[in-house]
Amino acid sequence: MNNASTSSAPTTANATEAEAPVSPFPLHSSPFGPSSASGATVRAVNDEFHGDLLEISLGPHHPSTHGVFRMNAALDGEIVTKLKPVFGYLHRNHEKLGETNSYLANVPYTDRLDYLASLTNNWAYVHAVEKLAGITPTERCEYLRVILGELGRIINHVCLVGFLLNDLGTSFTPLLYSLRERERMLDLLEELTGARMMYNFFRFGGLRTDVSADWLARLKHYLEGLFARYLDEQDALLTGNEILLARTQGTGILKPDLAINAGFTGPGLRASGVDYDIRKVDKYSIYDRFDFRVPLGEHGDTYDRFMMRMLEMRESVKIILQAMRDLPDGPVNDPKAKSRGLRPKAGEAYGRIECPKGELGFYLISDGTPNPYRYRVRPPSFINLTILEDLCLGQTLADTIIILGSIDIVLGEVDR
Amino acid sequence: MLGLGILKGFYITAKNLVGSYFTTERLTTLEYPEVRAKLPPASRSFPFLVYDGDNPVDGLRCVACRICEKECPPQCIYIVPERDEKGKVMKKPRIFDIDYSVCMGCQICVEACPFDSIKMDNIYEIAVRNRYEPLLMHREQLSKPNTYFHEINPVDAIEVDTRLAEEKRKAEERAKAAAAAKAVAAAKAAAATPAAPADAAQTAKSAPAPAPAPTPAKPTTPETK
Ligand code: SF4
Ligand code: SF4
Numbered sequence: 001m002n003n004a005s006t007s008s009a010p011t012t013a014n015a016t017e018a019e020a021p022v023s024p025f026p027l028h029s030s031p032f033g034p035s036s037a038s039g040a041t042v043r044a045v046n047d048e049f050h051g052d053l054l055e056i057s058l059g060p061h062h063p064s065t066h067g068v069f070r071m072n073a074a075l076d077g078e079i080v081t082k083l084k085p086v087f088g089y090l091h092r093n094h095e096k097l098g099e100t101n102s103y104l105a106n107v108p109y110t111d112r113l114d115y116l117a118s119l120t121n122n123w124a125y126v127h128a129v130e131k132l133a134g135i136t137p138t139e140r141c142e143y144l145r146v147i148l149g150e151l152g153r154i155i156n157h158v159c160l161v162g163f164l165l166n167d168l169g170t171s172f173t174p175l176l177y178s179l180r181e182r183e184r185m186l187d188l189l190e191e192l193t194g195a196r197m198m199y200n201f202f203r204f205g206g207l208r209t210d211v212s213a214d215w216l217a218r219l220k221h222y223l224e225g226l227f228a229r230y231l232d233e234q235d236a237l238l239t240g241n242e243i244l245l246a247r248t249q250g251t252g253i254l255k256p257d258l259a260i261n262a263g264f265t266g267p268g269l270r271a272s273g274v275d276y277d278i279r280k281v282d283k284y285s286i287y288d289r290f291d292f293r294v295p296l297g298e299h300g301d302t303y304d305r306f307m308m309r310m311l312e313m314r315e316s317v318k319i320i321l322q323a324m325r326d327l328p329d330g331p332v333n334d335p336k337a338k339s340r341g342l343r344p345k346a347g348e349a350y351g352r353i354e355c356p357k358g359e360l361g362f363y364l365i366s367d368g369t370p371n372p373y374r375y376r377v378r379p380p381s382f383i384n385l386t387i388l389e390d391l392c393l394g395q396t397l398a399d400t401i402i403i404l405g406s407i408d409i410v411l412g413e414v415d416r
Numbered sequence: 417m418l419g420l421g422i423l424k425g426f427y428i429t430a431k432n433l434v435g436s437y438f439t440t441e442r443l444t445t446l447e448y449p450e451v452r453a454k455l456p457p458a459s460r461s462f463p464f465l466v467y468d469g470d471n472p473v474d475g476l477r478c479v480a481c482r483i484c485e486k487e488c489p490p491q492c493i494y495i496v497p498e499r500d501e502k503g504k505v506m507k508k509p510r511i512f513d514i515d516y517s518v519c520m521g522c523q524i525c526v527e528a529c530p531f532d533s534i535k536m537d538n539i540y541e542i543a544v545r546n547r548y549e550p551l552l553m554h555r556e557q558l559s560k561p562n563t564y565f566h567e568i569n570p571v572d573a574i575e576v577d578t579r580l581a582e583e584k585r586k587a588e589e590r591a592k593a594a595a596a597a598k599a600v601a602a603a604k605a606a607a608a609t610p611a612a613p614a615d616a617a618q619t620a621k622s623a624p625a626p627a628p629a630p631t632p633a634k635p636t637t638p639e640t641k
Contacts, residue, residue, distance in 0.1 A: 105489035108522035173429050180444050194458040194536065200522045208527075226441070237428045241421035340487070340528060 053081070056397075060089045064167060064401045067411030071388070071400070078396045083389045087382070087414055094416035098375030103129055103204070103342045106375070111198040113379065114413040116159050119152035119189075120355045122202035127284065128351025128362035133344035135205040135337045140330045142286045144211055146323045148201070149285075149353075150316040151185065151219070154227075156356035157267075157309040157316075158182050160408045161234065164306055167405035168247055169398075174237065181230045188219055205337030216324055223317050231313060239310070248303035252391045252403035255300065262387040265380050266358025267308040268407060272300030278354035285353075290322050302399075305406040343370050357381055357408050379413040457569040460536035462516050463525055465558045472559040477533030479507040484525035484534055492518035493525060509555060516542060517551040532576045538568055 054075045059065035068089035074082035094113065098106050110125045111118040123145060130137065137145070162178025186196045192215055193199040193208070201208050238244050254264070256272040269276055277294045279287040295311035297304030344366040352361035358380025365374035384407050391407075392400040436442040446453055467475035480497035496511040525534050537560070544550035566573040 101489055102487070105487065105524065108489055108520060108524065112520075177432070183444055190459055191456040192458065194456075194460040194523065195521065198520065198522070200524075233428055233432075237425050241425055242419065243422065245421075 058400075060086070065404065066163065066409055067414075069409070069411050069414065071404070073392075073397065073400065075397060078398075080392050080395055080397060080400055083392045083400065085385055085388050087385075090411050090415040092412075092416065095375055095377060099372055102340075102370045103344075103372065104339045106372075107202060108198065108200040111200055112412055113377065113416065114156075114355070114357065114360075114381065114410045115197055116410055117152045117156040117356045118197060118199050119148045119201065120156075120353065121360065122199065123149050124351060124353045124355065124360040125362050126202040126204055127353055128349055128364050129204050129342070129344070131351045132347060132349035132364050132366055133204065133342060135334070137205050137337075138331055138334050139328050140210075141206045141332045141334075143323045143327045144207055144332065145202070145285060146287070146290070147211075147216075147219075147320050147327075148207075150319045150323075151189070153316050153356045154313050155182055155185050156408075157313050158185075160309050160356075160405075161306070164402060164405040165238065165244075167402045168244065174234065177230065177234065177237075181227060184222060184226065188215065188222065191215065203333065203339045204342060205339075206331075206333030210332040216327070220321065220324055223320060227317070231310070235310065239307070244306075245303065247399070248301065248306060248402065248406075250299070250301050250303075251395055251399045252302045252305075252406065253300050254387070254391055258387065258390060259300070262390075263383045264358070264387060266355070266384065266408075267312060268305050268358070268384060270294060271297035271304035271308045273298055278352060278359055282352070289326070290319050292319050292322075302402055302406045309408075341370060343368060348374075352378070355380055357410070357413075358384060377413075377416055379416065381407075381409040381411075381413040385409055385414060455538050455568075457571055459538045460523055461521055461540050462519055462537050462542075462553075463514060463523075463534050463558070464537045464560045464564075465512065465555070466533055466535055466562050466565055467559050468562050470561075472556065472561070475561075476508065476555075476559060477531050478509050478512065478529075479531055479533070480505075480509040480512075481530070483528050483530065487528040488519075488525050489522060490518050490520055492516075512555040512558060514553050514558060515551065516553055517547055532580060535565055535569070535572075 055072065056075060057070060057072050059070040060068045065071060070086040070089070072084045072086060073080050092112075094109060097109060101109070106125060107122055110121040113121050129135075158178045158181050162175035162182075165174040166172070189199065190196050192211060193201045254268065254272045256274050258264075259269050259272045260274060264272075265276070265278075273296055275294060275296055278284065280294055292315045295308055295315065297308055346366055346368045348363070348365045350361055350363045352359050359378065360380055361378035363374070363376040363378065364372045367373040388404065388407065391403050395403065432442065466477055467473075468477065469475040480495055482495050482497075485491075485493040485495050492515040494511060494513040494515075495509050498506040498508040498510040500506055521536070523536055526536055542551070562573070562577075565576075
C-alpha cells in the first residue's frame with residue numbers, strides 16, 4: 001500500500017471550476033465538518049485517478065464498529081483519505097449522575113462503563129475513593145483484588161482476540177472459541193459475585209464478600225488446564241497463519257511519539273515499543289511484589305497490538321498464580337472502613353490503574369458531603385480513539401475495520 | 417512455509433469439531449427451554465421481600481424504614497408506610513414498589529437493609545407485554561416466604577435465620593432486664609415518690625420503652641438498631 005501518495009489529501013485544482021463550491025470532503029457529521037446538502041455520496045474530481053471520492057458512513061449500528069459508533073470515511077477507490085470518528089450515540093450522563101449519587105452508589109454504575117472489564121472499573125473507582133478518603137485496604141483484599149483484576153484483564157483480552165479475528169472475516173470459529181473460554185470464566189465469577197457482567201464487587205477498603213478456598217482452587221485448575229490449552233490452541237491457529245500475517249502486519253502503524261502525544265495507553269501503546277505500564281510505573285496496590293514481564297512490540301502495527309494481548313494473557317495467568325500462592329489469611333474487609341455513608345474530607349484525588357484497555361482514571365473532588373462534588377472519568381477507549389484517523393489514513397477500508405478492532409474500544413466508556 | 421499455518425488451522429478446528437462429540441468438557445451450550453443451567457446460590461437478578469410465617473402481609477419483615485429507598489442508586493424503590501386509624505406511622509409498608517425496568521440488580525438494597533427483609537431473587541424470565549406497569553412490582557408480587565429464600569440460597573438463608581434468632585433472643589433478654597428495672601423503679605417510686613425521675617432517665621437509656629410514663633411504647637428508630 002502506497003502510504004505516501006494517498007495519505008496526503010488529493011489535490012482539488014480542477015474542482016475549483018466545478019459549479020458547486022463544495023469543500024473536497026464535506027463529511028456530513030455536524031460537529032466535525034460542514035454538512036453536505038444531499039447527505040449521500042459527495043463527488044469531487046480527483047486529479048490523479050480521475051476517479052470519484054466516495055463518502056461512506058460506517059455505523060452507528062454496525063457490527064464492525066463494536067457498538068453505537070460511527071466513522072465517516074472518504075474513500076478514494078478503496079483507500080481511506082479522510083476519516084472522522086463520531087461519538088455520542090450512547091451518552092448516559094454518567095459523570096453528572098456520579099455527582100448526585102453517594103460514593104457507594106457509584107460502584108454499580110462503573111460496571112457499566114466498560115462492561116467487558118467491570119472488575120477493573122470497580123477497582124479504579126474504589127482506588128480513587130480510597131485515595132480521597134485515606135482508606136488502606138487489608139492485605140488479603142489486595143491479593144484478591146490482583147487476582148480478580150488480572151482475571152478481568154484475561155476476560156477482556158479473550159474477547160478482543162475473538163472480535164478482532166471476527167473483524168478480519170474469519171467468520172466465526174476463533175470468536176466462538178474465545179467466547180467459550182469467556183463463558184467458563186464468567187461461570188466462576190457468577191458463582192462468586194452473583195452476576196455475569198455487572199459484578200459490583202469492590203468496596204472501599206475491601207471486597208463485598210470473601211473468596212472461598214474451593215473457588216480459588218477451581219480457578220487455578222481452570223487456568224492451568226483448559227485455559228492454557230486455549231492459549232496454545234489459539235496460538236497454533238492464528239499466530240503463524242499466513243492470512244492473518246498478511247492482513248495485519250504493516251497495517252495501522254502507530255508511531256511511538258504520536259502515541260505518546262495523543263495520550264494513547266495500554267497494550268496499544270506498548271505495541272509501539274513504549275515501555276509504559278501503570279502496574280510497573282505507579283506500583284499501585286501490590287504489583288511490586290509480583291514477578292512479571294511487560295511485553296513490548298516493535299512495529300506498532302495491528303499484528304503487534306494483537307500479539308500484545310496474547311502475551312499479556314500469559315503474564316496475567318502468571319500473576320494470578322503467584323498471588324494465589326502468596327495469598328495471606330485474614331479479614332478481607334477492614335471493619336473500620338465503612339462503605340455506606342462515606343463522607344471524605346474536602347479535597348481531591350486522582351486514582352488510576354492499568355485497565356485492559358489502558359489507563360482508567362477517576363478524578364474526584366469532595367466537599368465533605370456524602371456525594372462527590374466533581375466526578376470525572378478518564379476512559380482509555382475514548383482517548384485511544386482520538387487518533388483513529390492517523391492510523392487509518394492510506395489504508396484500505398477493510399483494514400480500518402481491523403484497526404478499529406485492534407484499538408479495543410467499548411462504547412459505554414467512550415460516551416459516558 | 418506458505419500454507420502450513422492454514423493447514424494447522426484446519427487441523428485445530430477439525431479437532432474441536434470432532435472432539436465436541438466425545439468430550440463433554442468441550443460442550444458448553446444447553447438446549448435452553450428444556451434444559452436449564454443450574455444457577456449458583458449467589459446469583460442475583462431482582463430483589464424480593466421476605467416474610468415469615470404464612471401471611472404475606474403481616475409476616476413481612478420490612479418495617480418501612482426506607483433505608484433501601486434512599487440507598488438504591490437508580491432510585492427505583494417506592495415506599496409508603498402504613499398508618500393506623502389515628503394517622504400514626506406503623507412499622508409496615510402500605511406501598512412497596514420496585515420498578516424492575518429500572519432496577520439494575522446491584523444488591524445495594526440488600527446490603528443496606530438492617531432487618532434482612534429484602535433479598536435477591538434469581539428469576540430471569542420476566543417478559544411482559546408492556547414495558548411500564550407490568551414491570552412495576554407491588555408489595556404482593558414482591559412478598560415471598562422465607563422457605564423460598566431457603567430454596568434459592570440455602571447458605572445465606574441459614575445464616576440470616578441464625579442471626580435473626582440470636583437478635584431476637586438478645587432483644588428478649590433486654591426486654592426482661594428492662595421489665596425488671598421497671599419493677600425496681602416502680603417499687604422505689606412507691607417507697608419515695610420524688611426520687612423517680614433520675615432513675616427513669618437511666619432505665620430509659622438501656623431499655624427501648626420509657627419506663628414510668630403511661631404513654632404507649634415509642635417505636636424504636638432503625639438508626640438505633
Ligand atoms: S438491586 Fe439495586 S437497583 Fe435494584 S432495587 Fe436494589 S438497590 Fe435498587
Ligand atoms: S431497608 Fe429493609 S426494612 Fe427498611 S424499608 Fe427497605 S426493605 Fe424495609
